[in-house]
Amino acid sequence: MSNERTYKRSWKNLLINKRYQLRFTLFMVGVSALLMAALGWWVMQTANEATNVAIGQVRGEPCPKVPDISEPTDAGGDTKPTTPMKLPPDDPPPAPPSDTDDQDLGHHRNVTVTLSSITEVLPPDYAALAAGHWTCVIDHSGKIEELQQGKMRIFYVLLATGTLLAIALAFYGIKTTHKVAGPLYKITLYFNKMRDGRFDKVWPLRKGDQLVAFYDHFRHAHEGVVGMEKADVERLRALIDAAEAAGVAGSSPEVDAALADLKTILARKEKSLA
Amino acid sequence: MPENNDKDELPSATVVKDGKVPGDVPRTPPPPAKRAYKRRWSNYLLDKKLQLRYVLLVTILSALISGSLGYLVYQQEHRASDDIAASLAEQVKSDPATYGDLQKEAVADMKARDEALVLKMIGTGLGLAVILVLYLVVMTHKVAGPLYKVSNHFDQMAAGKLPKIWGLRKGDMLQDFFASFKEMYDANRARMTDDVAAMEKLVAACKAAGVAKSGDLSEELEALEAHVAARKQALS
Numbered sequence: 001m002s003n004e005r006t007y008k009r010s011w012k013n014l015l016i017n018k019r020y021q022l023r024f025t026l027f028m029v030g031v032s033a034l035l036m037a038a039l040g041w042w043v044m045q046t047a048n049e050a051t052n053v054a055i056g057q058v059r060g061e062p063c064p065k066v067p068d069i070s071e072p073t074d075a076g077g078d079t080k081p082t083t084p085m086k087l088p089p090d091d092p093p094p095a096p097p098s099d100t101d102d103q104d105l106g107h108h109r110n111v112t113v114t115l116s117s118i119t120e121v122l123p124p125d126y127a128a129l130a131a132g133h134w135t136c137v138i139d140h141s142g143k144i145e146e147l148q149q150g151k152m153r154i155f156y157v158l159l160a161t162g163t164l165l166a167i168a169l170a171f172y173g174i175k176t177t178h179k180v181a182g183p184l185y186k187i188t189l190y191f192n193k194m195r196d197g198r199f200d201k202v203w204p205l206r207k208g209d210q211l212v213a214f215y216d217h218f219r220h221a222h223e224g225v226v227g228m229e230k231a232d233v234e235r236l237r238a239l240i241d242a243a244e245a246a247g248v249a250g251s252s253p254e255v256d257a258a259l260a261d262l263k264t265i266l267a268r269k270e271k272s273l274a
Numbered sequence: 275m276p277e278n279n280d281k282d283e284l285p286s287a288t289v290v291k292d293g294k295v296p297g298d299v300p301r302t303p304p305p306p307a308k309r310a311y312k313r314r315w316s317n318y319l320l321d322k323k324l325q326l327r328y329v330l331l332v333t334i335l336s337a338l339i340s341g342s343l344g345y346l347v348y349q350q351e352h353r354a355s356d357d358i359a360a361s362l363a364e365q366v367k368s369d370p371a372t373y374g375d376l377q378k379e380a381v382a383d384m385k386a387r388d389e390a391l392v393l394k395m396i397g398t399g400l401g402l403a404v405i406l407v408l409y410l411v412v413m414t415h416k417v418a419g420p421l422y423k424v425s426n427h428f429d430q431m432a433a434g435k436l437p438k439i440w441g442l443r444k445g446d447m448l449q450d451f452f453a454s455f456k457e458m459y460d461a462n463r464a465r466m467t468d469d470v471a472a473m474e475k476l477v478a479a480c481k482a483a484g485v486a487k488s489g490d491l492s493e494e495l496e497a498l499e500a501h502v503a504a505r506k507q508a509l510s
Contacts, residue, residue, distance in 0.1 A: 020417065020447055027413070028332050031406070035336055039343035046347050050354035057361050154346070169335070176331075180324070180417075184451050191458040197465065210324060214421055221428035225462060228434050228508075232469060235501045239476075242494040252483040258476035265469050 017181035025173030036162040051151045063136030183211040197272045236266040320422040325414035344395045355384040420448040436463045470505045
């Protein structure tokens with residue numbers, strides 16, 4: 001039969017000494033959260049600054065211009081500035097149109113507009129220029145969008161890392177402190193037995209537990225008290241045997257009472273060591 | 275002796291201070307003096323393994339977080355500097371005379387700022403680490419201290435001694451554990467004291483009855499007397 005009792009850690013009873021374990025775990029989580037928050041804020045500030053600089057740079061890159069359609073360009077070189085049309089001095093100004101005017105065919109003026117005068121103001125590579133301009137504008141917008149997304153990505157990565165770190169640390173902290181709280185809890189159980197006068201066998205700690213040296217001190221203390229009890233038992237048994245052999249019972253009521261007390265004590269001590 | 279009597283009747287003048295005369299005896303006896311312990315920096319690391327383990331864990335973790343986030347800060351700052359430098363380089367290409375010196379000055383300034391940032395971060399990190407380590411040593415000492423104290427009591431118990439023990443210092447942790455230990459210790463001490471009293475009582479009763487003048491019983495009673503004396507020594 002093996003002397004070693006095997007214990008298994010279970011998640012249910014990881015928090016044995018709440019005060020101690022939570023204090024150390026929360027401290028660890030708190031420090032990490034504080035650092036993550038403070039430095040994360042700093043990261044976001046600089047990321048914001050860097051993003052703004054990058055956006056400024058993107059906006060500063062000029063895109064090829066598209067000639068304005070409403071204004072004539074010099075590209076063709078054959079356009080003439082428009083001049084206001086002047087009426088001959090002896091011609092009266094045109095009267096507002098009326099039903100009677102239609103019948104007065106003698107006062108009509110004719111204006112001839114040729115399509116070639118309009119199409120001539122557009123440069124021949126207008127389509128390519130417009131496409132280049134708008135491609136550049138869209139490209140810039142995309143870059144700016146990407147930069148802003150990059151900034152937000154940093155924020156989400158920081159947030160997720162911080163949250164995961166806090167959760168992982170909380171579990172790790174509780175598990176680590178459990179390796180200290182576990183032996184203390186075990187020793188407390190032995191304390192309760194010793195307080196009630198029961199000196200059972202002290203079993204070793206589980207694998208991975210901390211406070212091994214401290215537990216050894218306790219084992220020696222336990223052995224010390226057991227040794228004292230055994231010495232008492234030995235002494236009392238020898239005395240009671242000698243007293244019975246000498247037939248002191250009945251010699252005086254005090255001796256009888258004291259002997260009875262010692263027998264009770266002996267019985268108690270023997271039981272406690274069993 | 276008349277002279278002495280006169281002296282008793284006419285005591286010499288004394289200075290009353292705070293409503294008390296020197297030599298006044300307080301009405302109630304003072305409480306038993308508690309042994310005062312003072313924390314000292316020299317013995318803050320009582321259980322190196324236990325304490326340093328936690329201290330190193332938290333410090334390394336903090337260093338990792340600070341290091342990685344600090345690197346991110348530096349990277350972002352450096353990226354901004356690079357962008358500005360690139361932009362200025364473009365300007366220099368178009369007009370070297372106007373922007374040449376400005377670019378050099380700005381690049382040098384940004385480099386100096388980036389370096390200062392790194393130094394600032396390293397300084398802050400180291401300062402933080404020192405503060406954290408000191409605080410953690412103090413914090414873990416509040417656990418290691420009670421364990422050390424209980425260990426000493428364990429050693430006394432191992433040597434067969436059960437002297438009177440004192441409580442923990444204010445601010446110590448593991449108060450519940452120590453209370454449990456003290457309860458056990460006091461219970462055993464009280465039981466031993468009662469047992470010793472019972473043994474003493476038998477020795478006295480036998481002596482009074484004159485039943486142990488010779489023989490085995492006499493030897494046993496002598497041995498018991500020595501045992502009682504040893505126990506009393508152990509309990510004192």
